[in-house]
Amino acid sequence: MKTLYRFALLLAFGLAVVGCKKAAYLTDDGLHTAEVNLSTYDYLAAHPNGMFDTLLLVIDHFKLKDEINKAKTFWAPSDYSVNRYYKQKADSVKYVDENAQYSFDQFLNEIPVDSVRAYIYNDAPYNLETASTAYTTISNASNVGGFFYHRQKQPKAAWSSQPVYYLYYVKVRGEADQISPDGIVTVKEDDQADMRIYCQTTGIKTASGTMLNVLANTHTFIGDFVPRLLTGPKIVETGSTLTFTYDLSIKYDAAGYTGTTVDLLLPRLARFYGVESGAISALVGKDITYYAVQPDGSLNANSTANAPGHWFDTKGQTCSWGTDARIVSELATSTMTFNILQYPGQTTVGSTYTVRQSLVYKSKTKGDLNAVFVFNIKIK
Known part of the structure; x- marks a missing residue:
């Protein structure tokens, strides 16, 4: 089993080719068709650089394999995202005692399963093509509210004569940000900016019927969705x-x-x-x-x-x-x-x-x- 600390060997995903109407996408080993002949779980396990090994440990711990395979949409965090949250938890323990040990088993036992299900959607497949430039509310398997998705227009790219859009997975904090059709984000004064997570790969349709969108490596697994103060001071x-x-x-x-x-x-x-x-x-x-x-x-x-x-x-x-x-x-x-x-x-x-x-x-x-x-x- 690959260990948690193998991240230095992992290669980052390439940017999604999101401006095209074709559902094509890039991974770190080239251009592929968006439909794969593996189940969602097996596709994640088969990644050539082990980008989801630690995520699969979380899935296995909670026995969510079948849920992942049956999901209509899965917003998948990479191992980088899981490791970031693990490090936050470990640092809080070592702050008290620098010699303290914080195992990955301890980490798994402290994760609420509903927090993992916040990435699983059973109602519909969501990807760049189904997204609007305005926020669209979506309901996850844990029934935790406040989640949306949308596509955002990007500045004109030198490599494309067509409009380019990126897909975002959103947790609204306070009052929802306003996104104009031209991609300009406006946060109301005295409000919090929403947690908007860019999808580095989008629109992978697995053999088990899941639409798979891979979240940016900069996302902090679960931690980005921890409830924060929603009422202003x-x-x-x-x-x-x-x-x-x-x-x-x-x-x-x-x-x-x-x-x-x-x-x-x-x-x-x-x-x-x-x-x-x-x-x-x-x-x-x-x-x-x-x-x-x-x-x-x-x-x-x-x-x-x-x-x-x-x-x-x-x-x-x-x-x-x-x-x-x-x-x-x-x-x-x-x-x-x-x-x-x-x-x-x-x-x-x-x-x-x-x-x-x-x-x-x-x-x-x-x-x-x-x-x-x-x-x-x-x-x-």
């Missing part, structure tokens, strides 16, 4: 201070570092700072400093968790990891999201913990502009 702007107040809830966990992820509302923050949304991530650690806000209002720039981030005690004071720690909030600068987790077994059901952090931008024209993030976290 209360926002108050006073002079040089912009305050976002979030009311969150986390289920008590005696064993794991569990919690939630909160998207920083970049369009609103960018307007406050007077910069482009896309520029903010690169400014953190330079013109933007990340602080913990202590209960007395003082600022602490020293990270006490994975930098940039802080552990907080019961009073919202920064502390080190250990017996006083209750809540940790860390900023993922690549995605500009806050990861807010509890210390296992040290929170109390029914209690609310309030932690505060801020991002202070040194504007050359307006002076210090302080964006404060207040998280009221109730343990259920």
Whole structure:
């Protein structure tokens, strides 16, 4: 059996030839007909570079082989996607104890089967040809809502005189993004951008009747669909201070570092700072400093968790990891999201913990502009 860590030997899929009306596609070993004489499971198992070996371990663990073969549509994550989520889970364990082991069997036992079924659709075959430029709602085998698909027009390509479209698998977060027929994506201010996953290969019809669409290697298996805060924060702007107040809830966990992820509302923050949304991530650690806000209002720039981030005690004071720690909030600068987790077994059901952090931008024209993030976290 090929191991999880064989990814360095895998070759990435080529881009789908999506502009043509023919249902042709590229894989890493050339152009093929879109119909194959293997079942869905056998086709994934037969990939010459083992691109789905780890995905098949997940399928086998949950005994989903028949479901995969009978599905009308399967949005298949590659091993890269599965490995990305496995690494996230393993890193959270090693953060507590760098010598801790986190086996793939542990990983499998912690995956909810309904999360895997979010990729399986039994109602109809979906591919580039059936897609509209507008979002079309689809219903997966786990009955988890909020999933759509659509095709998006791409900028004119030098190699094609015809319009080129890519297929996207979508999980709506907050209010649905608006996609124009010309492919322009508009996210409503103070809303979250949808999780839109590009399909690197689309329209493979297997012998068992499944329409197979392969998701981009950059997708994080399950992790991209983890529920995030869908209701916006209360926002108050006073002079040089912009305050976002979030009311969150986390289920008590005696064993794991569990919690939630909160998207920083970049369009609103960018307007406050007077910069482009896309520029903010690169400014953190330079013109933007990340602080913990202590209960007395003082600022602490020293990270006490994975930098940039802080552990907080019961009073919202920064502390080190250990017996006083209750809540940790860390900023993922690549995605500009806050990861807010509890210390296992040290929170109390029914209690609310309030932690505060801020991002202070040194504007050359307006002076210090302080964006404060207040998280009221109730343990259920």
